[in-house]
Amino acid sequence: MWKLARFAAASNIARSRRFSAAIPGPCIVHKRGADILHDPWFNKDTGFPLTERDRLGLRGLLPPRVISFEQQYDRFMNSFRSLENNTQGQSDKVVSLAKWRILNRLHDRNETLYYRVLIDNIKEFAPIIYTPTVGLVCQNYSGLFRRPRGMYFSAKDKGEMMSMIYNWPAHEVDMIVLTDGSRILGLGDLGVQGIGIPIGKLDVYVAAAGINPQRILPVMLDVGTNNQKLLEDRLYLGLRQPRLEGEEYLSIVDEFMEAVHARWPKAIVQFEDFQMKWAFETLERYQKRFCMFNDDIQGTAGVALAGLLGTVRAQGRPLTDFVNQKIVVVGAGSAGLGVLKMAIKAVAKISGCSDLAAKSLFYLIDKDGLVTTDRNNLDPAAAPFAKNPRELEGLTEGASIIEVVKKIKPHVLLGLSGVGGIFNDEVLKAMRESVSTKPAIFAMSNPTMNAECTAIDAFKHAGENIVFASGSPFENVDLGNGKVGHVNQANNMYLFPGIGLGTLLSGSHLITDGMLQAAAECLASYMAEEDISNGVLYPSVDSIRDVTAEVGAAVLRAAVEEELAEGHGDVGPRELSHMSKDETVEYVRSNMWYPVYSPLVHEK
Numbered sequence: 001m002w003k004l005a006r007f008a009a010a011s012n013i014a015r016s017r018r019f020s021a022a023i024p025g026p027c028i029v030h031k032r033g034a035d036i037l038h039d040p041w042f043n044k045d046t047g048f049p050l051t052e053r054d055r056l057g058l059r060g061l062l063p064p065r066v067i068s069f070e071q072q073y074d075r076f077m078n079s080f081r082s083l084e085n086n087t088q089g090q091s092d093k094v095v096s097l098a099k100w101r102i103l104n105r106l107h108d109r110n111e112t113l114y115y116r117v118l119i120d121n122i123k124e125f126a127p128i129i130y131t132p133t134v135g136l137v138c139q140n141y142s143g144l145f146r147r148p149r150g151m152y153f154s155a156k157d158k159g160e161m162m163s164m165i166y167n168w169p170a171h172e173v174d175m176i177v178l179t180d181g182s183r184i185l186g187l188g189d190l191g192v193q194g195i196g197i198p199i200g201k202l203d204v205y206v207a208a209a210g211i212n213p214q215r216i217l218p219v220m221l222d223v224g225t226n227n228q229k230l231l232e233d234r235l236y237l238g239l240r241q242p243r244l245e246g247e248e249y250l251s252i253v254d255e256f257m258e259a260v261h262a263r264w265p266k267a268i269v270q271f272e273d274f275q276m277k278w279a280f281e282t283l284e285r286y287q288k289r290f291c292m293f294n295d296d297i298q299g300t301a302g303v304a305l306a307g308l309l310g311t312v313r314a315q316g317r318p319l320t321d322f323v324n325q326k327i328v329v330v331g332a333g334s335a336g337l338g339v340l341k342m343a344i345k346a347v348a349k350i351s352g353c354s355d356l357a358a359k360s361l362f363y364l365i366d367k368d369g370l371v372t373t374d375r376n377n378l379d380p381a382a383a384p385f386a387k388n389p390r391e392l393e394g395l396t397e398g399a400s401i402i403e404v405v406k407k408i409k410p411h412v413l414l415g416l417s418g419v420g421g422i423f424n425d426e427v428l429k430a431m432r433e434s435v436s437t438k439p440a441i442f443a444m445s446n447p448t449m450n451a452e453c454t455a456i457d458a459f460k461h462a463g464e465n466i467v468f469a470s471g472s473p474f475e476n477v478d479l480g481n482g483k484v485g486h487v488n489q490a491n492n493m494y495l496f497p498g499i500g501l502g503t504l505l506s507g508s509h510l511i512t513d514g515m516l517q518a519a520a521e522c523l524a525s526y527m528a529e530e531d532i533s534n535g536v537l538y539p540s541v542d543s544i545r546d547v548t549a550e551v552g553a554a555v556l557r558a559a560v561e562e563e564l565a566e567g568h569g570d571v572g573p574r575e576l577s578h579m580s581k582d583e584t585v586e587y588v589r590s591n592m593w594y595p596v597y598s599p600l601v602h603e604k
């Protein structure tokens with residue numbers, strides 16, 4: 001497929017072509033001398049040409065030789081490779097943190113070079129700046145902290161946020177990722193240390209969607225933590241108080257959202273890793289007022305839906321067969337319930353059945369087992385998906401995963417529980433009895449330690465004909481005799497960058513269900529039949545810019561259809577509505593920022 005080839009892994013030829021790209025337009029800078037060297041947005045290290053050194057008062061502040069961008073790139077990659085060699089034999093944790101540190105130092109020093117190495121090596125570096133290593137970084141944040149990144153709003157800042165927001169140095173902000181640190185991946189409440197997640201997600205935005213890094217803002221809303229270990233840790237950098245609750249909590253989030261909206265009315269706010277109750281409540285509260293979405297509920301749902309549709313195709317069945325699938329979802333949190341909501345709508349749409357009929361495909365399990373209407377204190381959020389035990393033929397309230405799998409013999413077993421290893425040998429072996437010709441196992445919880453099972457165990461116990469996907473990356477599995485068990489990465493990183501970029505370019509002031517559904521449908525149809533039949537449901541992370549261009553275009557076109565598109569920059573709603581599908585993809589692609597050194601022009 002041409003589109004897959006376009007942004008395939010950076011071969012040397014492709015790279016050298018990019019290094020000799022046309023001269024970029026100038027960039028205005030309001031500082032001079034050492035201040036520029038200490039600003040990672042503008043710093044070029046030894047790459048400043050001599051004329052620029054003169055113009056900007058840098059002469060004498062750098063060693064005399066000018067090093068090209070390509071040489072700087074190679075120098076960094078050589079250091080990275082030496083680090084890999086020098087850390088051989090050390091624990092995974094030590095190696096991962098060492099890799100994160102070397103990348104982070106570059107990020108802090110020279111963003112242009114940092115994002116270039118990230119874009120060109122996204123498959124290798126995503127597991128460092130994103131899941132799983134970002135989880136380890138968050139767990140150790142207070143010890144790893146050297147310099148701040150993003151903004152921190154705390155419960156102590158109540159009443160001050162409207163002025164604080166102006167402390168951010170950039171005039172324009174397009175994309176904000178916000179967390180309160182209450183449910184960081186599957187690692188629980190990490191308080192202020194959760195800032196690593198917005199930083200990592202925004203790095204993916206820059207790498208995958210080409211959002212300009214000068215227009216991104218990671219934000220931590222520190223309302224305290226209920227993590228006793230952190231409260232007792234003398235190095236902990238957040239507020240040492242229990243989390244705010246109820247109206248006190250909401251008033252902090254309200255104030256932040258209003259402050260953002262006042263300064264940057266078009267900025268998109270992605271809510272990330274909020275505990276379930278606040279994830280749903282804030283989505284409900286803001287989705288019709290602000291340009292926002294919740295990635296764990298909505299982004300994850302779209303990626304899982306694309307995977308579920310892929311599993312129907314992988315069995316050689318038409319999509320209308322979705323209605324005959326049996327799907328067990330383990331985890332009734334923000335992610336699991338988000339998946340159910342979107343998937344049920346999709347089943348009803350594809351097969352023309354009622355929502356009620358669509359619901360009957362799904363079995364929901366949480367920490368107390370199978371969710372049924374017999375449950376005492378049934379969570380209202382899970383209630384719409386609770387089974388009537390009278391219709392279950394032998395399964396009762398609270399049935400365990402193994403009981404449900406043995407009884408139902410599902411086509412798909414999907415985990416969003418945050419509990420590592422919960423798909424144990426027995427559960428995986430029971431999946432051999434699945435009624436599907438290609439049973440699917442999605443161990444979507446992050447980071448790696450929290451995955452419901454490993455790829456090796458899945459292929460070993462559930463059989464070689466399964467389709468496997470995980471939230472964090474695993475290596476493909478060698479099945480012997482030259483056969484390979486393909487590992488898909490079912491992670492919302494395939495959607496959120498396109499949702500953000502498509503919304504930004506549409507100029508819509510809201511993110512609607514229609515726009516999100518368009519994103520999911522686009523991802524679902526991205527893979528060719530041949531790949532799908534080989535169990536390859538998602539594209540390689542190497543082609544993430546291409547995926548994002550397609551997803552972004554789908555989101556933009558949905559906004560146009562819903563008459564929400566107000567345009568962006570010089571391109572107004574009329575021009576957007578006249579673009580063909582291919583033109584929209586090209587338009588989105590051409591708006592992706594790409595890291596090159598721009599000539600710097602000083603202005604007072």
Ligand SMILES: NC(=O)C1=CN([C@@H]2O[C@H](COP(=O)(O)OP(=O)(O)OC[C@H]3O[C@@H](n4cnc5c(N)ncnc54)[C@H](O)[C@@H]3O)[C@@H](O)[C@H]2O)C=CC1
Pocket residue numbers: 183184185186187275276295296300303330331332333334335336365366367368369415416417418419422444445446447450470471472490491492493
């Ligand atoms: N792959 C991806 O793109 C994404 C993965 N996730 C992952 O999903 C996980 C859950 O996220 P949320 O839904 O936001 O968390 P959550 O805390 O809202 O929900 C967790 C759910 O798992 C259930 N659970 C806990 N222990 C269980 C057990 N022993 N058996 C069965 N169910 C159990 C809980 O009852 C709850 O319903 C996290 O690990 C997160 O990293 C979340 C979003 C995206």
Ligand SMILES: CC(=O)C(=O)O
Pocket residue numbers: 131184185186273295296445446471491492
């Ligand atoms: C991927 C993601 O958003 C999560 O694990 O929470």
Ligand SMILES: [Mg+2]
Pocket residue numbers: 185272273295296
């Ligand atoms: Mg998340």
